[in-house]
Amino acid sequence: MQVSPLDWERTAAEAAELLSAYIQINTVNPPGNETEGARFLQDILKRNGIGSEIIESKPGRGSLVSGCTAGAVPEIMLLHHIDVVQAEAGRWQVEPFSGCVRNGELWGRGALDCKGLGIIELMAFLLLKRQGLDPERRIVYAATADEEAGGAWGVPWLLQHHPEKFQTRYVINEGVGWGLRTGSRNVYLCQVAEKGSCWLKITFEGRPGHGSIPHDENCVLHMARAMQVLGNHRFGLQCAAPVRLLMEALAREQEYMRPEQFLGLMDPACSCATFDLIADAPMREMLGALLTNTMVPTVAQAGKKTNVIPSECFCEVDARILPGTTPEELTSLIERLLTDAGCRGFTVELPGGSRASESSMDTELYRVLGDTIEQHDPRGMLLPYLSPGATDSRFFRERGVVAYGMQFDASIESNRLIHGHDERISLRHLLFGIQVLYDTLRRFLV
Numbered sequence: 156m157q158v159s160p161l162d163w164e165r166t167a168a169e170a171a172e173l174l175s176a177y178i179q180i181n182t183v184n185p186p187g188n189e190t191e192g193a194r195f196l197q198d199i200l201k202r203n204g205i206g207s208e209i210i211e212s213k214p215g216r217g218s219l220v221s222g223c224t225a226g227a228v229p230e231i232m233l234l235h236h237i238d239v240v241q242a243e244a245g246r247w248q249v250e251p252f253s254g255c256v257r258n259g260e261l262w263g264r265g266a267l268d269c270k271g272l273g274i275i276e277l278m279a280f281l282l283l284k285r286q287g288l289d290p291e292r293r294i295v296y297a298a299t300a301d302e303e304a305g306g307a308w309g310v311p312w313l314l315q316h317h318p319e320k321f322q323t324r325y326v327i328n329e330g331v332g333w334g335l336r337t338g339s340r341n342v343y344l345c346q347v348a349e350k351g352s353c354w355l356k357i358t359f360e361g362r363p364g365h366g367s368i369p370h371d372e373n374c375v376l377h378m379a380r381a382m383q384v385l386g387n388h389r390f391g392l393q394c395a396a397p398v399r400l401l402m403e404a405l406a407r408e409q410e411y412m413r414p415e416q417f418l419g420l421m422d423p424a425c426s427c428a429t430f431d432l433i434a435d436a437p438m439r440e441m442l443g444a445l446l447t448n449t450m451v452p453t454v455a456q457a458g459k460k461t462n463v464i465p466s467e468c469f470c471e472v473d474a475r476i477l478p479g480t481t482p483e484e485l486t487s488l489i490e491r492l493l494t495d496a497g498c499r500g501f502t503v504e505l506p507g508g509s510r511a512s513e514s515s516m517d518t519e520l521y522r523v524l525g526d527t528i529e530q531h532d533p534r535g536m537l538l539p540y541l542s543p544g545a546t547d548s549r550f551f552r553e554r555g556v557v558a559y560g561m562q563f564d565a566s567i568e569s570n571r572l573i574h575g576h577d578e579r580i581s582l583r584h585l586l587f588g589i590q591v592l593y594d595t596l597r598r599f600l601v
């Protein structure tokens with residue numbers, strides 16, 4: 156089918172205008188208020204002749220789904236979440252919900268995570284429609300609630316209550332990745348796997364008493380010891396398949412050390428001294444998180460009064476596990492470590508642990524994304540990535556759907572801005588994302 160050439164300058168301006176307006180809708184979760192964001196997207200789709208539906212899991216907690224009403228299982232779902240994390244306005248250089256443009260970048264909470272992706276996906280969808288390619292035949296556009304607070308009122312709820320509307324072969328979702336410029340290449344990462352997350356609560360019971368009379372059944376001391384033990388524990392190196400591919404490609408491109416030495420980072424016998432050769436701290440920390448399970452104590456709550464030894468206290472630990480470790484194995488390990496360290500009176504609870512999830516890279520969509528990126532950026536390359544953090548992709552992978560997390564930005568800086576101050580997206584990358592996605596989707600519509 157013959158289609159007319161696209162006006163990319165106009166597309167870029169339209170995308171910036173839409174993203175700015177989308178950022179101005181405050182969807183900080185909690186409370187989320189995603190229905191307002193969903194209505195905003197619904198209006199745009201409607202103006203372009205595309206129908207959609209808003210489904211609320213609770214009042215105000217709306218998700219939008221558009222396309223593929225024909226009955227056949229759609230090919231690709233374009234997914235992003237409407238909610239954002241809070242912003243400490245006083246620490247930003249601009250008002251976090253202004254959506255203003257400065258020096259070629261669009262600023263505001265959600266610019267990267269992940270209203271920017273929502274607009275990239277929307278624009279690609281609209282352009283296909285305007286070109287007469289009827290994207291609704293094979294593609295679903297979905298904007299969902301409650302990702303940032305664990306997702307209970309978003310994707311898992313929708314999959315449980317409206318499974319028929321969320322069927323698909325592939326999902327393109329946020330990546331929580333980072334891009335990097337290394338050697339002569341711009342590396343774009345496709346999140347094909349993510350670690351499982353285990354949020355543990357450890358309660359300590361002891362003998363209460365007066366603060367003036369010390370004794371060794373003080374639960375606060377046992378908790379303090381436990382936090383030290385868990386925080387200092389180092390897991391062995393473990394290299395998941397996508398991480399191995401990433402490391403092999405990076406070994407050729409990186410300039411921190413000799414390529415053989417870089418590959419040695421995957422060897423379980425590798426020493427911390429080799430890791431220390433990576434001068435770039437964010438890169439060093441990120442690689443460390445990709446190659447091991449991790450466990451970080453984050454919350455502690457003990458007594459309320461200085462002169463009272465409490466009878467109970469608790470701490471919480473954020474643990475992230477690679478493929479091959481189960482939440483149950485982690486819990487047993489923690490119990491063993493604490494017992495060996497002499498901690499007493501504790502119970503370990505795991506309210507909702509998830510295993511790591513992974514999608515195959517051996518798919519048509521992965522190949523098309525890789526080819527398209529190279530067409531648009533001659534120095535670009537697509538590499539697989541396992542993210543330490545979780546996304547809604549895991550709920551689709553559990554159901555056998557191939558889910559990829561994309562970030563169309565080959566700069567490591569963008570990763571530091573996600574959930575941080577001064578979040579912003581470069582307008583160049585916003586357009587790049589639309590172009591790559593538009594061309595990728597077209598290959599699935601012909």
Ligand SMILES: [Zn+2]
Nearest residue numbers: 268269302329
């Ligand atoms: Zn996100």
